[in-house]
Amino acid sequence: MTEFDLVIKGGSVATTDGVTSMDIAVHGGVITALGQNLPRGLRTIEAAGKLVLPGGVDAHCHIQQLSGGGLMNADTFETATRSAAFGGTTTVISFAAQHRGDRLQDVVENYSRVAAAGAVTDYAFHLWISDPTPEALEHDLPRLIESGHRSIKIFMTYDRVRLLDEQMLDVMMVARKYGALVCAHAENHGMIKWMADRLVSRGYIEPKYHGVSHPRVCEIEAFERLIRFSQLLDQPIMLFHVSTAEGAAVIRRARGEGIKVFAETCPQYLFLTAQDLDRPGLEGAKWMCSPPPRSTADQEALWRALELGDLQVVSSDHAPYRFDSSGKLAAGPEADFKQIANGLPGLETRLPLLFDAMVSQGRSSLEKFVELTATAPAKIYGLHPRKGAIAIGADADIAIWNPDREVTLTDDGLHDNVGYNPFAGRTLRGWPETVLRRGDIIIADGKLQAAPGSGQLQLRGCAASMRPAGKLSPEFDPATNFGAQLL
């Protein structure tokens, strides 16, 4: 009789298709059997009364990285992925961030080296391009895409990293040719810069004015522009961190037009509002991110867009800065909002916040929770079916949740290196207690059981989401009949 390395017995197994009571057997790091009354393994986890879910896939996090503003993150691969694991996430996609003057292939080699030394979860990289030189476009980018780095990040704002329209088109054309998804921070640069400069010059310098400096229309304009680029080239795009009702509506319309646009939102846009930044002194800086949190009406619109499938993914956009002189307060106690780093920690709280809202409080379903946090990101980013699935042959990346455990979040309760929690004070019901990565138990009894460097790089194939939609005939949509064969 086959002997399994590990069997999880008696849990309620949840996938996007439903919830079933069954056992899961693991051998050699992958799931090898699913069913009732499987024999015990070399190790057995009794999971009666627990929910057994795919490990989370967090497709947007900034780790050990120099920001668009030039400041180093607070987290290393070790601290960030440790925090992810405690929160039930077993795969992260972070950035290999090219800054101007850097050679892209060197950037990827450097990030690969530090991640290989530190990560405890599995990981992949988005290729962040801020310097699309001929060398990058003609050599490095094609080579890197073909070797399995199948997503690219571009910025439409931030002075140090943003691309011009024609540079974005250049990058999208390479992605189209070699098969990669183009992800974007899409906000109108000119509007933000103009608003911010005027606000500061008039003395409106507190963190809450950061929100004012990113007017809602800057998201709408940038989404619309990038969507039309996508339409022109018939190149799939992913719009990161949607924050407004109007932004979600633009995406819904574009998808209705048959444009291959995917979209993400993040917990900060579902659970925080502009009021969170309105605190005495610089305290509000803890809640500063870009785009900024909006209103409760936007929150409702985003929940609805997720439910309808207009947005497909919830990522953390973990962008960690300590609330001290190494991070948020690097420009000193008199800083204006323009001088304060943007970003919140969120790798560890993403899943518990969503589980509490969607499952415990009944806003949605367990199946939808699994879809938004694991299966859909795995599919869209080319990690599925190895990741984001509980199925025979999938990696045994599994989070075992206690649906009844209540946890009150505190500033010092996380396992990252940030020192505060923007969601502190909330009590959440449902918590991932045991976490497996490729069959190894990496979290149990509140302790990390994985060595730094035990996470593995995930190279990816060209998923359907990365390919042009294809048209019935060149005449079908004149806007996309742009003569690709000539370019």
Ligand code: DUC
């Ligand atoms: N927005 C943030 O808030 N932080 C990191 C980068 C970004 O776009």
Ligand code: ZN
């Ligand atoms: Zn961004």
Ligand code: ZN
């Ligand atoms: Zn980001």
